[in-house]
Amino acid sequence: MTTTIDAAGDAMTASPAGGPAIVTRGLTKRFRGGQIAVDHLDLTVPRGAVFGFLGPNGSGKTTTIRMLLGLVTPTSGSSSILGAASPVQALTRVGALVEGPAFYPYLSGAANLRRFDAADPSADPRTVGRRVAEALDRVGLAAAAKKRYRAYSLGMRQRLAIAATLLGPRELLVLDEPTNGLDPQGTREVRNLIKDVAAGGTTVFVSSHLLAEVEQMCTHIGVMSTGRLVAEGTLTELRSASVPRIRVETPDSSLAAAALTAFGLTNIIPAPGEVSAELGDALPERVTAALVREGIAVRGLQVVHPTLEDVFVHLTGEGFDVEA
Structure with missing residues (x-):
């Protein structure tokens, strides 16, 4: 068992190995002026799930993700990823795409991934070539490895961004609006990629405001509205809330x-x-x-x-x- 420390400094018992991938209890973020972005969020994401984190723009999804990854300090409450005591301890097992990474337009897809890999202190530089090749192949970009990023389509760019999250073994992927701005073909490519990654045993936590996409690829759903979690469960459980x-x-x-x-x-x-x-x-x-x-x-x-x-x-x- 591990423990994680909440924003008030109190210890919280975290999940044992094999427990939930993400757990939050009372997670809250209040910005200056009293604006509450996330309001006492209690969330449980099972391991192995494709969890759709839904809500309109401004509902608190991205702020929640930033708190989970340690990019924003919560005002109060607790969170745990993969049972780790802090986000830093879990990050080597987590791949994250938050609001899209920046790539060098005149470098190839493979060269860009090499630079991402170099920023990871846990990555072995002796195996970078193999890992970059495997990541590109996994997202269907092996044939475009030497192509300059500026020539990539939007769908290819999103797939490259996901490839950057897969340069090492990942137990959890956190994807913030991965289909945002894509045409139908690009959206389909990213959706199929997420399904393939999940089929390999990786838990996927995907934030979106597109119901049709979430309905096609997710096994579990959490719904945010004005900073609060208003519904959570499997697709079947949520559908049972409305009668035919x-x-x-x-x-x-x-x-x-x-x-x-x-x-x-x-x-x-x-x-x-x-x-x-x-x-x-x-x-x-x-x-x-x-x-x-x-x-x-x-x-x-x-x-x-x-x-x-x-x-x-x-x-x-x-x-x-x-x-x-």
């Missing part, structure tokens, strides 16, 4: 709405040519039979399960960007 709806296509929408009400469904919304309602525990085939018994023409019936966006609107009352 049934949508009926019918020319008799007003009659269908009355029939659905009589059947016991709630939150009924009639519209021209259709009516929808919360399905609850009702079986869709029984709903169909009830409508037919009432002589209502049913042109189509669909059970609509809540999207991640629906869940977050339900939980927080806020909207998020849903497209890359």
Whole structure:
């Protein structure tokens, strides 16, 4: 067991080896003027997870990451990464991409990575060539190793940035908005790369405000809103917070709405040519039979399960960007 010291100087028992990758308890950051960026954050990131840290811009995601990595001192509260007593002790096992690293435009991708590697005091200079080659191959840039950085596409630049985090063995990757500003192709490249890295056993903590991307690559979710964690769990657990709806296509929408009400469904919304309602525990085939018994023409019936966006609107009352 190890201990970590919180901002007030109190000892906190950290996770044993094999425990959570990240743990925070009451983590808080208050800036001058009283602005609270992060407000008593209690977060647990399981090892081996692809954890999506979601929230609108300004919700406290980047400030949280900076506190986890020791770049910003918390006002109060505690945090632990990989069970280490301090961020410094864990950093050799952590790869981090925060707001994008700076690369030399006239150097090749391989030459840039060599300079990143030289800044790591724990790196063995005798094996730099092999490690750079392996990192480039892992992100699909082996063929562009000698190409100048200025000629890289946005997707290639993001992949190179992730390669810089993979120059040594990493138990945890922390990626802050890794698809920010990318076109759909670049976004797909980075998303697939994150999946591949996670498949090798590395825990990935990815901050984003793009719901569609997180839904496709993450196993666990934490949602920030105005500095507070408002939801946390697996995708399945969060989706269960919202019930599915049934949508009926019918020319008799007003009659269908009355029939659905009589059947016991709630939150009924009639519209021209259709009516929808919360399905609850009702079986869709029984709903169909009830409508037919009432002589209502049913042109189509669909059970609509809540999207991640629906869940977050339900939980927080806020909207998020849903497209890359």
